[in-house]
Amino acid sequence: MRDHSFAPSRIWIYLVVTLIAAAWLAPLAVVVLNSLRSNEEIAQGSMIGWPQHLAWSNYPAAWSGFCVAETCSGIRPYMLNSALVTIPATIFSTLLGAIAGYAISLWRFRGDNWIYGIVTLGLFLPQQMRLLPWTIVLRDIGLINTLAGLVLIHTIQGLSFTTLFCRNYYVAIPHELIRAARIDGAGFFRIFWRIILPLSGPILIVTVIWQFTHIWNEFLYGVTFTTGQQQPVTAALIALSAAVADIPQHGVQSAAVIIAALPTLLIYLIGGKYFVRGLTAGAVK
Amino acid sequence: MAALSIRALSKRYANLEVLKDIALDIESGEFTVLVGPSGCGKSTLLNIVAGLDYPSAGTIEIGGRVVNDVPPKDRDIAMVFQSYALYPSMTVRQNITFGMECRHVPKAEQEKAVANVAKLLQIETLLGRKPSQLSGGQRQRVAMGRALVRDPLLFLFDEPLSNLDAKLRVEMRMEIKRLHQRIGATIVYVTHDQIEAMTMATRIAVMHQGRVQQFAEPDTVYRYPANLFVARFMGSPPMNTIPARLEAENDGLVVVIGAGRPDEIRLRLRDYDGAAPFVGRDVVFGIRPECIAEGSRAFSNDAPVLVDAPVDMVEPTGAETMVSLRLGGETAMARISPDIRPVPGASASFALDTRRVCLFDPETERLIA
Numbered sequence: 001m002r003d004h005s006f007a008p009s010r011i012w013i014y015l016v017v018t019l020i021a022a023a024w025l026a027p028l029a030v031v032v033l034n035s036l037r038s039n040e041e042i043a044q045g046s047m048i049g050w051p052q053h054l055a056w057s058n059y060p061a062a063w064s065g066f067c068v069a070e071t072c073s074g075i076r077p078y079m080l081n082s083a084l085v086t087i088p089a090t091i092f093s094t095l096l097g098a099i100a101g102y103a104i105s106l107w108r109f110r111g112d113n114w115i116y117g118i119v120t121l122g123l124f125l126p127q128q129m130r131l132l133p134w135t136i137v138l139r140d141i142g143l144i145n146t147l148a149g150l151v152l153i154h155t156i157q158g159l160s161f162t163t164l165f166c167r168n169y170y171v172a173i174p175h176e177l178i179r180a181a182r183i184d185g186a187g188f189f190r191i192f193w194r195i196i197l198p199l200s201g202p203i204l205i206v207t208v209i210w211q212f213t214h215i216w217n218e219f220l221y222g223v224t225f226t227t228g229q230q231q232p233v234t235a236a237l238i239a240l241s242a243a244v245a246d247i248p249q250h251g252v253q254s255a256a257v258i259i260a261a262l263p264t265l266l267i268y269l270i271g272g273k274y275f276v277r278g279l280t281a282g283a284v285k
Numbered sequence: 286m287a288a289l290s291i292r293a294l295s296k297r298y299a300n301l302e303v304l305k306d307i308a309l310d311i312e313s314g315e316f317t318v319l320v321g322p323s324g325c326g327k328s329t330l331l332n333i334v335a336g337l338d339y340p341s342a343g344t345i346e347i348g349g350r351v352v353n354d355v356p357p358k359d360r361d362i363a364m365v366f367q368s369y370a371l372y373p374s375m376t377v378r379q380n381i382t383f384g385m386e387c388r389h390v391p392k393a394e395q396e397k398a399v400a401n402v403a404k405l406l407q408i409e410t411l412l413g414r415k416p417s418q419l420s421g422g423q424r425q426r427v428a429m430g431r432a433l434v435r436d437p438l439l440f441l442f443d444e445p446l447s448n449l450d451a452k453l454r455v456e457m458r459m460e461i462k463r464l465h466q467r468i469g470a471t472i473v474y475v476t477h478d479q480i481e482a483m484t485m486a487t488r489i490a491v492m493h494q495g496r497v498q499q500f501a502e503p504d505t506v507y508r509y510p511a512n513l514f515v516a517r518f519m520g521s522p523p524m525n526t527i528p529a530r531l532e533a534e535n536d537g538l539v540v541v542i543g544a545g546r547p548d549e550i551r552l553r554l555r556d557y558d559g560a561a562p563f564v565g566r567d568v569v570f571g572i573r574p575e576c577i578a579e580g581s582r583a584f585s586n587d588a589p590v591l592v593d594a595p596v597d598m599v600e601p602t603g604a605e606t607m608v609s610l611r612l613g614g615e616t617a618m619a620r621i622s623p624d625i626r627p628v629p630g631a632s633a634s635f636a637l638d639t640r641r642v643c644l645f646d647p648e649t650e651r652l653i654a
Contacts, residue, residue: 174370176367176368177370177372179337179364179370180370180372180431181372182356182358183335183357183358183362183363183384184358184384184387185384185388186358190387194372194383195372195375199373199374
């Protein structure tokens, strides 16, 4: 039964919700509006305001024309860098997390809970704490200032989360399924590919969205371990604002920010409903 | 040849001993039911036989081969689970062929085997469906199909009927029994339902607290329960077990219930010579509810054994009337004709079949005679 009456308490609820939403959306609105204003317009007026003329040219400029650190290629190469880091790291960390979660939840072995505890401990270690160890590791294996190095970092760092999520999803799968498959003669990986993976849709969508968003938006590792042409877009955006310190280019910068945010927005728009559903879904039934 | 031999098997989890010195020999073609209350170790035992769990000590032989170190898939067994454990993302056909696929059976052979089993279980029309599109009974059939298609030395059933509703359970019970008669397979079947055990088994192993209490044909288990636990577990309602005293009178034995009370009951026993050493001592007197009937019932051609007893409660079930009565002050259940309704609170006459009673040692709880 739906209540169509409009009690005074409802007004308060709407008011509060609207205020919170406005507070959250205000920065986005400013950036979107500025991405459509010319630099002159912003310079003459205030940072906040409606576009007088729609300056669509900010977007192509941000995409491929703008100069960052003496290279005038816009943010396009950095977007490509981000994609080259994010896509493989998302796939690797999700797959490895699924296998680890499957092993921990459905195959009892000595010390399984310890391993699970140690893996998920990674969730609670601050990122800054891991910078130095990673510096040493990347230096020793020769991956400093490479995209492969970032892929490695994000794959490993992502494991804590992906393992946690997959494990919590898989514990709801009846163990009898594994037993039946073992009697049928299937081994660890065959059971994973043929029985567990086909059941994993919701949780894989959740982990992929989560990993993609986090890796794409990640800044600290990107800015620490890569320079110049190897930087992901988040780090490049900072370089962009630094490079134009003399003449403010807020319009182009805003457009660049919007472009850089688009992939994660798209992922969320496409997979968002699965994300919410997957977070609450049980594995079978 | 013994299809399954279990010797001196025990299982310990940390300090908890869940199976103690189990020894069972199961002949080829037998339908053995392991029955007992939850926590008695029956499912653990089955898992150990399947190779899904490991014994702490003892050996398991399947078809004359020690399989302690053989993985489940190589034990030549098939198992049906309580939850059916059908692979949710596969069709019925794929569920049935998955095992053959793992064993690299040629496709043509797989097709033939599926067709045979589908026909046997009448699931031909379901082969293209997913488990979620099946009813409980259909899932049960598919689970059995998955086991049958393997044609193993040994079938293991782990409470396969307990997720079904009562009516379907009775149907599937008969179906499994019919299947056993038809294909002559060796089956080890775990259940907590003593009626399933009685109706299906060729031999029953009653388990309690990690031990096999009795391993015998259903009739023997019912008629001569090895101890008080078995007497009280098998049968519904269970055997009445009443504290009593054994006395000698003339040249026979007499069981005295409620000795010294005004309503003391004395029952003469014939052919219970094995109980002679217990004369003058306390015993537990066991009598099945169906051995207490209305006074007009003649159990044999001999003079009837009649007692007058106060009636506590009457439960008509339609097929019979269950009566709770007091024998020498002790509560007992009687199973009388459906059309007879004694009045609660009043006394009624009951006939006792004293040829089929049991006597137990109250200390060891073992059957005396």
